[in-house]
Amino acid sequence: MTMQQTDGAVRTAGRPRSEKAEKAIIEAALDILGEGSGVSELSIEAIAARAGVGKTTIYRRWSNKEDLVVDALASLKPPIAPLKGVSVRDDLVAYLQVVQSESVHVRTRCIMNIAMSQSDKHPRVAERFHEIAIKPRQELLSAVLERGMANGELRADLDVPMAMAILSGTMMWRTKWADGPLPADLAERIVDEVLLGFRPR
Amino acid sequence: MTMQQTDGAVRTAGRPRSEKAEKAIIEAALDILGEGSGVSELSIEAIAARAGVGKTTIYRRWSNKEDLVVDALASLKPPIAPLKGVSVRDDLVAYLQVVQSESVHVRTRCIMNIAMSQSDKHPRVAERFHEIAIKPRQELLSAVLERGMANGELRADLDVPMAMAILSGTMMWRTKWADGPLPADLAERIVDEVLLGFRPR
Amino acid sequence: MTMQQTDGAVRTAGRPRSEKAEKAIIEAALDILGEGSGVSELSIEAIAARAGVGKTTIYRRWSNKEDLVVDALASLKPPIAPLKGVSVRDDLVAYLQVVQSESVHVRTRCIMNIAMSQSDKHPRVAERFHEIAIKPRQELLSAVLERGMANGELRADLDVPMAMAILSGTMMWRTKWADGPLPADLAERIVDEVLLGFRPR
Amino acid sequence: MTMQQTDGAVRTAGRPRSEKAEKAIIEAALDILGEGSGVSELSIEAIAARAGVGKTTIYRRWSNKEDLVVDALASLKPPIAPLKGVSVRDDLVAYLQVVQSESVHVRTRCIMNIAMSQSDKHPRVAERFHEIAIKPRQELLSAVLERGMANGELRADLDVPMAMAILSGTMMWRTKWADGPLPADLAERIVDEVLLGFRPR
DNA sequence: ACATAATCGAGACGGTACGTCCCGTCTTGTT
DNA sequence: AACAAGACGGGACGTACCGTCTCGATTATGT
Incomplete structure (x- = not known):
């Protein structure tokens, strides 16, 4: 946890921190990130203004932008891909379709950008992003692949991480480097092409 | 072209612009980018100082940071992967090894980051990057694949863009989302895994 | 008043402006003016540096140099000539001696220069200068002259402004156009010469 | 003389300097000074632009602004007050009237301002000004006073410089510190008042 | 009920970089 | 050689934010 105040502790005297302000800050930060800014463009002043909050109220909670971004990302409920179907092929198609469709949403794209580009400069942000946005999906995907290996739909010696x-x-x-418009059945085509090498011989 | 003065033709009056200054500016910009800054961190003032140049001399040529970065990227001679070997498999391995080894160099990583992360905010930068850094490599790769399709090493119906x-x-x-250390033979393993699906049946 | 914030009344929100900074700014400005600069040479950046203050802190208070100079001049307590002696002649001599001795001090000379030279370009500065530096002295002088007219030391029909x-x-x-060194008893000589025409016949 | 090229010398090779340019420069400088600028505001770039001349053409002739201003002032034919009348009183009145009327012309006022205010910072300018603008007038005035002393209109022991x-x-x-509008007969009133002390008793 | 105390919004603080303007110097090709 | 044009390194401009620091006001707890 990156927040500075221990939560589960003794109720100290004085006015408690406003949860409302906190939510407004997180929301404002995500809004601004979603508009295409990187971590560096994300200005505390802008967050404060949009959240209707004093700058102090932000700095009291997070000592730097990284920590704030980390918490903001964490608050993004990873809307994990829904349950699975029957065949491995269909599951993979469904999974990739979700990934593709997400890449249309601005917020997701920006989060993605942050994760990819700021990994050197803001490693904690990247790590956090991996944890909340990559890992759960990878586990889902990995489960599908292993199910395929188990039931014979895929080669038993498949290199799963690969x-x-x-x-x-x-x-x-x-989706990143598309030369032209993406084919409508992109997910299907990827899966079908790739499965040629994944299936048992 | 992003420069503001027409290059060809008329030899305008007055002292001509200094090519030396221009190179120094580009070099300084790349240096600073290579130290890990994004486009936003890249300060004109810092470039001017490092290049030993007045700010005016920069603004005379480029009206904004984007244009300067675009030209700076363009100046990076993409040290395109060297000539090819004998088998398609070996060429692909060699190609991926170059790509992988490049990803270690700071400058390349930063350029990469810029290209990936700033594509929304600075679309012209991304476009230029694609042109100088992605396209030539893709053409190289595409040539190898088509050679393979022609000489029977690869399926004749291979979807080349895919x-x-x-x-x-x-x-x-x-290389981006590695969980642990990368295997030494990563390029080989990728090619071998992928070729299983690319070879004729 | 040239300051931008209303002084009286309402105690606005937020941190109040620092009186210390204000004094430092005024002092720095006077220092620099005292070193021989005109209003144009007076650079906000130099004032800020010397006062140990951000430029913003200056611009927050005065929107231009003129206003700042006006307030700086106003802060110069005109160390009005001290009380008067017995005879009109001695008072006049004492008065002129003060004026002459002041003209030696750099600060006074510079203020004087500003007032005289910038009257066309910076009329408000000149006006303010007149109010703080000329008028009080003129009132002092006028009182002496009228005392003389009343007690018979001077002609009763003397044209006082003249x-x-x-x-x-x-x-x-x-003092301005001296051909050679000024006589030590300059004030006395002026008074004595002039009084020849001022005394009753 | 402040010009950099010896005038009376050998006709050197190459294109001779353009007298037209020179006059245009002087005229432009006087124009700008006449618009209310001090020596510091007077910018070489502005002079060059107004004179339709390259900056080099100015710097080739004068190495600094002072020198240029000096020559510009020198070019101002001091339109010395016309010949004298009969009585000393009338001559003095006429003289002061000329002085007063000149003080209305912008150019004269500005020259005056320069002379008064820049004497500390640009002593050569002030000196030159004294020579061309003050001295001839003072000599005129001094001649009138001495004539008066000789013919008995004035006290024989008058302190002339005073x-x-x-x-x-x-x-x-x-004229500088007028509180209200100047009386139409200002010159007459000054002379009459002052002469009360100057006449023989 | 009331002092204590941490929080709130607001906004001033010393700074850094911005992009513009002009300085006085230095190259160009032309006259 | 002098000319106009204009690029050069440099420095100050006034603006926009930065992250820190007061302010008076608010809101809870612990007597």
Whole structure:
């Protein structure tokens, strides 16, 4: 946890911190990030203004932007992909479709950008992002792949981390560096192409 | 072209602009970017100081940071991967090894970060980056794949853009989101895994 | 008043402006003016540096140099000539001696220069200067002259404004355009010469 | 002389300097000074632009602003007061009237301001000004006073420098620090008042 | 009920960088 | 060689935010 006050402790005297202000701050930060700013563009002054809050109220809680961004990201309920279907192929298609559709939403894209670009400069932010946005998805994906290996839909000797990188990386590459408009059935085509190498021979 | 003065033709009156200053500016900008700054951290004042140049001399040429960064990126001779070997598999491995090794160099990483993260806010920068850093490599890769399709090493019906996305995306994903240390033979393993699906059946 | 914030009344929200900073700014401005600069040479940046203050702190109070100079001049307590002696002649001599001795001090000379030279370009500065530096002295002088007219030391029909101009103008002219070194008893000589025309016949 | 090229010398090779340019520069400088600028506000760039001349052409002739201003002032034909009348009183009145009427012209006022205010910072300018603008007038005035002393209109023991300071200083003071509108017969009134002390008893 | 005390919004503080303007110097090609 | 044009390194301008620091006002707890 990055907050500075221990939560579960003795109720100290004085006016308690306003939860409302806190939420407004987080929300304002996400709003601004969602408008395309990087961590550096994200200005405390702008957050304070948008949240209708004094700058002190922010600095009292987070000593730097990183910590605030970390908490803001954490508050983003990872709207994990829904439950799975029947065949591995269909699950993979569904998964990639979710990933693709998310990449349309501004907020998601910006979070993604932050995670990718600020990993050197703000490693804690990147780490936190990985934890909340990458890991759960990877676990989901990994479960699907292992189910396939178990039931014979996929090769038993499949290199799972590699397979996940192939699927996720391909989708990211296509959506990032697309030359033209993306095909409507992009997810299906990726899965079908990739599965050619994943299926038992 | 982003420079403000037309290059060809008329030899305008007055002292001509100094090429030396121009190079110093570009070099200083790349230096600073290479130290880990994003486009936003990149300060004109710092560039001017490092280049030993007045701010005017910068603003005379580029009216904003974006344009300067675009030209700076363009000046980075993409040290395109060297010539190819004999088999498609070895060429792909060699190509991915170059990509992987580049990702270690700070300057390249930063350029990469800029390209990826600033694509929303600074679309022209991203576009220029694509042109100088992505496209030539993709053409190289595409040539290798088509050679393979022609000589029977690869399936004749291979979806080339998809295949390129698989190779490049996988490498990027692995180097970006590596859980642990990267295997020494990463490039080989990616190629071998992927080729299983690319070879004729 | 030239300050931008209303002084009286309402105790606005937020941290109040620092009187210390204000004094430091005024003092720094006077220092620099005293070193021989005109209003134009007076740089806000230099004032800020010397006062140990941010430029904002200056601009928050005065929107331009003129206003600042006006307030700086106003802060110069005109160390009005001390009380008067017995005879009109001695009072006039004492008065002119003070004027002459002041003209040696750098600060006074510079203030004087500003007042005289900038009257066209910076009329408000000149006006303010007149109010704080000229008027009180003129009132003092006028009182002495009227005392003399009342008690018979001076002609009863003396043109007082004219008499004041004669005394002050002569002193200024002599100190400004002196051909050689000023006589030690300059004030006495002026008074004695001038009084020849001022005394009753 | 402040010009950098010896005038009476050998005709050196190359294109001769343009007299037209020179006149245009002087004229432009006087124009700008006449608009109310001090020596410091007077910018070479502005002069060059107004004169339709390259900055080099100015710097080739004068190495600094002072020198240029000196020559510009020198070019002002001191339109010395016209010949004298019959009585000393009438001559003095006529003289002061000229002085007063000149003080209305912008150019004269500005020259005056420069001379008065820049004497500390630009002593050569002040000296030159004294030579061309003060001295000839003072000599005129001094001649009138001495004529009066010779023919009995004035006291034989009159302190001439003091008398001149009284006349000139009074006029300057009145025109500079006038409280209200100047009386139409200002010159006459000054002379009449002052002469009360100058005449033989 | 009332002092104590941590919080709140507001906004001033010393700074840094911005992009503009002009300085006085220095190159150009032309006259 | 002198000319106009204009680029050069530099310095100050006034603005916008930075992150820190007071302010008076508010809101809870612990007598």
